[in-house]
Amino acid sequence: MMHTTRTHQTSLLKIMLVMCIVACSGLAPAADRPDAGESVEAWYTVRDWINTLTVPDIDDVKGDIQISGASCCCLLLRFQGRTVGIGTATGDDEAMLRTASERAIRSALNNRTIATLPEDIKKNAGMQLTLELEIGGTMEPLVGETFSAFETDIHPFHDGMALRWDDEWSYRFPSRLRLANNHPQASLFESMTLSMDRSLLNIRSALLRGEATAYRFPVLDIGQASPMSAPMELIGGMLGGGLASNRTNLSHAQDMLIDHIMQSIWPGEDLLGLMGTYKPAADRFDPLIASPADQALLAFSLARVANAGTLNPERADAAAETAALILSVLASREGTTNIGTSASIVLAMDALPDMLPTDAISTMHDAALEQLVALAGSTPENQNTASTHATALAAYALARHGSHEHARNLADRAWDALPAER
Numbered sequence: 001m002m003h004t005t006r007t008h009q010t011s012l013l014k015i016m017l018v019m020c021i022v023a024c025s026g027l028a029p030a031a032d033r034p035d036a037g038e039s040v041e042a043w044y045t046v047r048d049w050i051n052t053l054t055v056p057d058i059d060d061v062k063g064d065i066q067i068s069g070a071s072c073c074c075l076l077l078r079f080q081g082r083t084v085g086i087g088t089a090t091g092d093d094e095a096m097l098r099t100a101s102e103r104a105i106r107s108a109l110n111n112r113t114i115a116t117l118p119e120d121i122k123k124n125a126g127m128q129l130t131l132e133l134e135i136g137g138t139m140e141p142l143v144g145e146t147f148s149a150f151e152t153d154i155h156p157f158h159d160g161m162a163l164r165w166d167d168e169w170s171y172r173f174p175s176r177l178r179l180a181n182n183h184p185q186a187s188l189f190e191s192m193t194l195s196m197d198r199s200l201l202n203i204r205s206a207l208l209r210g211e212a213t214a215y216r217f218p219v220l221d222i223g224q225a226s227p228m229s230a231p232m233e234l235i236g237g238m239l240g241g242g243l244a245s246n247r248t249n250l251s252h253a254q255d256m257l258i259d260h261i262m263q264s265i266w267p268g269e270d271l272l273g274l275m276g277t278y279k280p281a282a283d284r285f286d287p288l289i290a291s292p293a294d295q296a297l298l299a300f301s302l303a304r305v306a307n308a309g310t311l312n313p314e315r316a317d318a319a320a321e322t323a324a325l326i327l328s329v330l331a332s333r334e335g336t337t338n339i340g341t342s343a344s345i346v347l348a349m350d351a352l353p354d355m356l357p358t359d360a361i362s363t364m365h366d367a368a369l370e371q372l373v374a375l376a377g378s379t380p381e382n383q384n385t386a387s388t389h390a391t392a393l394a395a396y397a398l399a400r401h402g403s404h405e406h407a408r409n410l411a412d413r414a415w416d417a418l419p420a421e422r
Contacts, residue, residue, distance in 0.1 A: 040231065045097075046075065046101050065096075072171055074136075077108045077129045085105060087103030129227060130227055131224060132222070132224075134234075136219050137217050142213075147214065148186060150216075156185065159219065160172060172184060175234075175237070221234040258305065271328065299327050300344045300348040303319075303347075306352075320352060343368075345364060346397040391410050
């Protein structure tokens with residue numbers, strides 16, 4: 001009878017995972033990525049270390065793990081979804097993973113979640129942690145005179161970033177950036193420069209003279225859904241093997257998204273509407289209350305889906321009521337409204353034909369419509385406050401409202417304002 005470990009460490013599972021990784025690796029040349037088979041073996045070895053919260057001594061060959069093509073790694077430990085330990089290491093030697101694991105375990109043991117546990121429970125805490133191991137592949141130098149020139153060279157899911165300035169290095173891993181609601185992008189090279197106490201004024205000359213070099217590197221990210229589950233490749237932080245995008249699953253996703261929006265209404269007594277963007281790394285909303293433009297656009301979205309015939313009657317009524325509530329909040333605010341907000345207000349009202357608006361909402365709608373018509377009647381030279389996107393949205397709102405001549409005018413203006421490459 002075959003006995004397996006708690007992580008189902010069987011040859012069959014390893015082979016299946018390696019096959020899945022290889023099948024999905026077409027986005028990066030195979031020579032650039034870390035070896036899939038060796039990476040999976042490494043994950044299982046590190047998983048055993050995490051179980052006991054110990055790593056082999058530096059002189060112990062059991063701590064030597066070789067992964068062909070690997071240049072760096074990032075290891076994340078989580079307890080019930082909360083990150084409690086992080087460890088990174090660089091270099092192509094066999095001690096890289098041992099170093100990263102040691103740092104992650106030390107970080108986890110110092111985390112309050114684990115540090116406050118009784119000693120008899122703490123010694124088994126590693127068995128309750130999930131492991132994510134992201135391994136970086138071959139460094140590829142980026143050629144350009146400014147960091148902005150690299151904007152299209154970095155994939156937000158598949159690339160990590162590195163910056164060398166003289167003999168000093170700085171790295172950014174996709175897995176770690178996701179903890180701060182971020183992703184790899186060229187603008188991060190600036191913060192990496194500052195982290196090395198270098199001046200942003202010297203970037204161009206440093207890149208031209210070779211004092212500084214920006215790099216990207218492909219990553220292979222392996223994680224697990226629970227401490228007991230087998231590893232799977234992660235794409236953009238999501239475990240592989242997701243649901244197929246069929247009509248049933250898309251309808252379910254729509255329902256969950258609508259419910260989430262409706263549950264994001266300010267819970268206090270004051271009528272403030274929707275809350276802003278939640279930042280999980282900081283555990284706060286920023287901004288606390290969504291902007292009028294965002295609230296108006298969400299009111300239109302809810303109003304439109306409420307009358308699209310794709311929701312059950314109860315959820316459709318709730319979506320329409322939430323849209324009307326948001327419009328009431330916007331109508332209670334003083335001050336001028338920008339073009340984008342006015343366009344969304346007109347769209348939301350047109351999408352709620354059965355709503356009996358209050359006087360305040362009707363007044364807001366009339367003022368918004370008047371603003372859009374005035375924009376259509378103005379010359380492009382005087383239209384210096386509306387963005388191309390806002391102008392296009394205004395054209396759409398006027399078209400839906402039936403003001404086709406004004407809509408055509410704004411649509412042409414928005415099209416002419418777009419750069420040729422867009």
